[in-house]
Amino acid sequence: MQAWVIGNWKQNPATSHDVNVLLDDLLTAINAEEQADTEHPNSRCQLMVAPSYIHLAAVSTRLKNSSVLCAAQDISSHSASTGAYTGDCSAQQVADAGATWTIVGHSERRQYHKESHDSLVQKLSHALAQNLGVVLCIGETQTQYDDQQTLEVIDAQLAVIKDLLIQQPELISSLSERFIIAYEPVWAIGTGKVPTVAEVSKTHQHIKQKVAGLADTAEAITVLYGGSVNADNAESFAADAMIDGALVGGASLKAESFLAIANAFN
Numbered sequence: 149m150q151a152w153v154i155g156n157w158k159q160n161p162a163t164s165h166d167v168n169v170l171l172d173d174l175l176t177a178i179n180a181e182e183q184a185d186t187e188h189p190n191s192r193c194q195l196m197v198a199p200s201y202i203h204l205a206a207v208s209t210r211l212k213n214s215s216v217l218c219a220a221q222d223i224s225s226h227s228a229s230t231g232a233y234t235g236d237c238s239a240q241q242v243a244d245a246g247a248t249w250t251i252v253g254h255s256e257r258r259q260y261h262k263e264s265h266d267s268l269v270q271k272l273s274h275a276l277a278q279n280l281g282v283v284l285c286i287g288e289t290q291t292q293y294d295d296q297q298t299l300e301v302i303d304a305q306l307a308v309i310k311d312l313l314i315q316q317p318e319l320i321s322s323l324s325e326r327f328i329i330a331y332e333p334v335w336a337i338g339t340g341k342v343p344t345v346a347e348v349s350k351t352h353q354h355i356k357q358k359v360a361g362l363a364d365t366a367e368a369i370t371v372l373y374g375g376s377v378n379a380d381n382a383e384s385f386a387a388d389a390m391i392d393g394a395l396v397g398g399a400s401l402k403a404e405s406f407l408a409i410a411n412a413f414n
């Protein structure tokens with residue numbers, strides 16, 4: 149299975165200048181690595197970055213002739229295209245700005261914007277209507293982890309896929325091409341705390357089985373781990389067959405650490 153390493157830049161970098169510096173560093177290092185490794189072009193993991201809306205068009209333009217894909221961090225739940233929704237960006241607008249994927253359901257959106265189950269189902273539907281791939285984030289809080297509720301929480305969060313498929317059963321056959329699941333325990337995001345590889349592996353196996361059951365297919369969906377992944381711990385996650393890559397926040401803001409994580413999954 150193709151590995152993916154995705155950088156979620158969140159509300160960073162602060163200025164367009166800093167965005168360009170990060171892209172310069174990233175593209176220079178990727179070019180050098182690709183030229184040094186022409187024998188194995190297909191064994192490299194797929195890289196993607198998710199800049200903030202304000203930088204999306206500029207970043208996607210700079211990435212156009214590179215191997216790195218560009219994603220939005222979110223899309224509007226209200227409409228796939230246009231409408232009176234102040235502050236929102238539609239799936240059509242982010243696709244027009246050059247994104248080919250979007251993150252949906254990140255825990256920071258769930259926490260600070262109170263995203264509901266129904267709004268997430270709408271976002272999935274709008275993304276797919278505009279041919280955007282979806283990185284769906286799921287994961288339990290510290291209290292839920294302490295109470296050993298991880299799998300229950302994940303099942304409840306994955307129900308958005310079930311409801312989407314009830315509305316649009318024709319999506320079943322292409323689900324694993326159009327969706328990536330990012331398992332991100334909320335307590336591990338930006339904290340430096342991580343679950344054990346065995347815990348992540350067990351949870352990923354559960355997610356793969358659950359999604360295969362929802363879509364009635366044997367085909368496994370890509371499942372990434374996210375939460376304090378860095379250059380030092382990436383190899384241990386990459387060594388596990390259930391972990392298909394990483395969604396990276398803080399460590400994606402430096403080309404060196406982002407590519408070190410990518411190299412662990414190459």
Ligand code: PEP
Binds near residue numbers: 156338395396398
């Ligand atoms: C994230 O926010 O998706 C994330 C994984 O952040 P960090 O890597 O900083 O924990």
